[in-house]
Amino acid sequence: MFLSTFARSGSLFLSICIPLAIVGCQPNASNTSSPPASPDKPKIALVMKSLANEFFSTMAEGAKQHQSQNSQQYELVVNGIKDERDLARQAAIIDEMIAAKVQAIVVAPADSKALVPVLRRAKLAGLVVVNIDNKLDEEILNAESLSVPFVGPNNLLGAKSVGQHLANSLKPGDQVAVLEGIRTSFNATQRRLGFEQAMKDAGMQIVDSQSANWETNQANTIAASMLNAHPDLKAILAANDSMALGAMAAIKAANKTDAVQVVGFDNISAAQEAIRQGKMLATADQHGDQLAVYGIELALKLLQDPKSLPEDRETPVDLITAGSLPK
Amino acid sequence: MKDHAVSSNRAIQQTLATYGGLLVAILALLGFFGVFAKNFLTATTLLTMANSIPDITVVAVGMTLVLIAGGIDLSVGSVLALSACCLGWLMVDLKLPLWLASLGAIALGACCGGLNGWISAAFRIPAFIVTLGMLEIARGSAYWITDSNTKYVGSSLGWFSDPIAPLGVSVSFLIATAVVLAGQWLLHQTVLGRTAVAIGTNAESVRMAGIRTTAPMVTLYAICGGLCGLAGMMQSSRLSTVDPNSGVGMELSAIAACVIGGTSLRGGQGSVVRTFFGVLVISILQTGLAQLGATDPIKRIVTGGVIILSVLLDSLRKQSAIR
Incomplete structure (x- = not known):
């Protein structure tokens, strides 16, 4: 009785200690x-x-x-x-x-x-x-x-400058679509508003705007659908780079690499690579x-x-x- | 001559009884979105869909095999991410040739799966718990080997998921189709498959009959893990990136596909081909709703509703068949 209780608590003790030891070892x-x-x-x-x-x-x-x-x-x-x-x-x-x-x-x-x-x-x-x-x-x-006190970037202005850069390579009236982040987050709203202002100022037409929850794979599915639903789409504005990567893959699969441009936000290393290769137009770095x-x-x-x-x-x-x- | 005609008639009837409900559901969904979504019933949209499902398809095949044997694998999404990250690491950092790196990634997935199977079968620990642990371990390892960074693997993998010119579908899709057929064959024509059904129906009597259950369970889980590795490769090639965050929540989509296809969560019942139809239902919904421009809340509510509805209809159909 006593022994088995001991054995039981002993194994519990070990199972708690081993992970702790591993955590302790981590550099x-x-x-x-x-x-x-x-x-x-x-x-x-x-x-x-x-x-x-x-x-x-x-x-x-x-x-x-x-x-x-x-x-x-x-x-x-x-x-x-x-x-x-x-x-x-x-x-x-x-x-x-x-x-x-x-x-x-x-x-x-x-x-x-x-x-x-x-x-x-x-x-x-x-x-x-x-x-x-x-x-x-x-x-x-x-x-x-x-x-x-708040210390941080102005996401709206950042997204707006990305949008304005994109607008320079489009014609007024061109169709564009937006991939939004998680809608409950402040950043997602600010970036969407920034994109929208830039597009509106330059006379572009936003034909679709959906949330892909900041995720590459979801963005891929949604961007592919956007491309099918709007064959004349000229650009996709993604509220972060992960979603921009998903959009790029969808554009490539649809064989529209030269027809549809992509911009993102965050400046992650994978996006830098894509920009160097000319597959993506611009992103924003908030340091x-x-x-x-x-x-x-x-x-x-x-x-x-x-x-x-x-x-x-x-x-x-x-x-x-x-x-x-x-x- | 007459006999032959009768038996082929019966075969058609049987096929209709097995797949009819699902086919009707798929056609209804296609029809609905065809009417309401712009440019939905076009070759491009259908091919886009075909080329975006290989990863979830092979994972769902693995899940079906495990579910039929009375198990469950919650770690599929994490193992997918870990294998993909391992692939990226082997290819980009160690500069291994593609075939070797892919083999490594699939082998790693199979090892994770095999470990799941061995621990749960040999020590009789519920698979739910073991694979829940693996879910965390594999996800953590994926973050570890990538430093939590998304890695760009470039187009060296692109051929794997680029559409083949005359066909319009990708190599991945063809492989996924082959995996579905192989899975169905394994389930119905091999000793392993029949053992899986037997274990799922009544594991105790299988053991009483003197059949060892550990080895088949390890094999089934290893197959499931290996398929997650393959799916990881398919996803990385489609997105040209490896992402330690990929496949979050994939276990639920895979289980949903199996359940829509009529696989029982209690084991002993299921079909790989029907799981494939389940995948189609989910992906048509996803694409169709996106093409309609539906908001995220609507997408989730509709998808959840369709899952419950299809299982409900299936169970009603079975009950009326018994009467």
Whole structure:
């Protein structure tokens, strides 16, 4: 009886310990990226969306690099969620960070509304909170009477400049289609609006606009259908590069590579390759590697001088074309 | 002479009874979208559809074999992504020739599948749990080997899914068709296939009869995993990229295709050809709704409704057949 209980709890113990040991061995286990610090060094938590997404993993890398260059100034804890839509987990991470007594939280919210209450708890606990990448909803911030500085790109203007570049190689009246991101996300809306403004200003006709949920494969199916439904389509504007890749494949399969142009957003490496090869016209770079760093810098400033007024900071978005890429 | 005519009549009747319902459903969907969606009933649209289904088709064939034996494989999407990433790594980073890299990717898929089968059969652990674990392991490994980056593999794989000039369909599609036929043959004409049905019907009596169940289960899961590897290759060639995020939720589409095709989740019943029809139903819906310009919520609601409706009709048909 006793032995079997022991055996049972023993195996449970082992099954918990083995994965922990594996995690411990991993060279860049992301939870602590610096040695134990002197007590006066502030600890900043960077809470990201999915680290499985290239954009956010680049962002985290940039932050870690910044920390290792400024290791005297602060300590960094990086956390991400498994799935971009796992809001509950992201909120839980923020609660855990409050409990872990970090001094500041820099957060890329997975949802612009649902994260507000938990961030309010963080503020009440006396933490500095900085919002990066995806802007928190103004109305809800006001309703909770909360002010959180935002550091991030203007997605609308970025998408507009991509659209304007595309318009230069089209004729007024040409038919175009838009592949949108997940509709509930602020970025997706902003990029769609930017594309729409650019197309409207240049007199293009948007004949179709559907969400492919940021995904390559879904974008491929939908773009193929768009090409069939609108044989005269001249361009597809994708709200991120992953969807642009899917659209490119659909265009290639339909044998319309010369007739239909593609633009994207994010400047991931696969898109750069496609732009160099002339399969894609343009994308936008919002300097993901620097985004978290800007947020951390603002958090440090607010920690040093709590009375300074937190101000929003717009980060640059650059148009990327074959001409602007290094050969 | 007369006898022959009667038996061929019966064969036609039987074929109609087996496939008739699904064929009617497919024709109805084609008709509906033909009327309401622009340029839907054209050769281009149909060929586009044919060339976009090979990956889900071969995964669904693997899933059918596993389901018939009373198992389930939730890890198919992750194993697909892992195999695709492995293919990209072997081709781009290690510069291996295509045939070797493809072989490596398919072998990796088969290993993941085989491991699923071995752990669940040899230790009698529910496949649901084992493959759920594999779902996480394979996805994590896919992120690991790609550093979470989408990799551009270029057009060296393109021939695999580019339409062949006179036919209009791709090599992938032809392979997928061959896989469907081979799957049907395996199920009905081989010892492994009959054993699978027997295990799915009543595993205990198969064991009592002195037949080992571990080896066939390992083989079936390995086939399923290998087919996921093949699907990974098909998807990467179609998209010219390998993406560690690909195939998320694919297990559900594959199970849906099997279920629409009448495969029982309790095991012992199912048909590979009918699963293929299930894939067609799903892909016609997907393409048709996209061509109509339907919004995402509508797409999901309609797809869910069609899955339930088709299974409901199938079960009503079976009940009336019994009476």
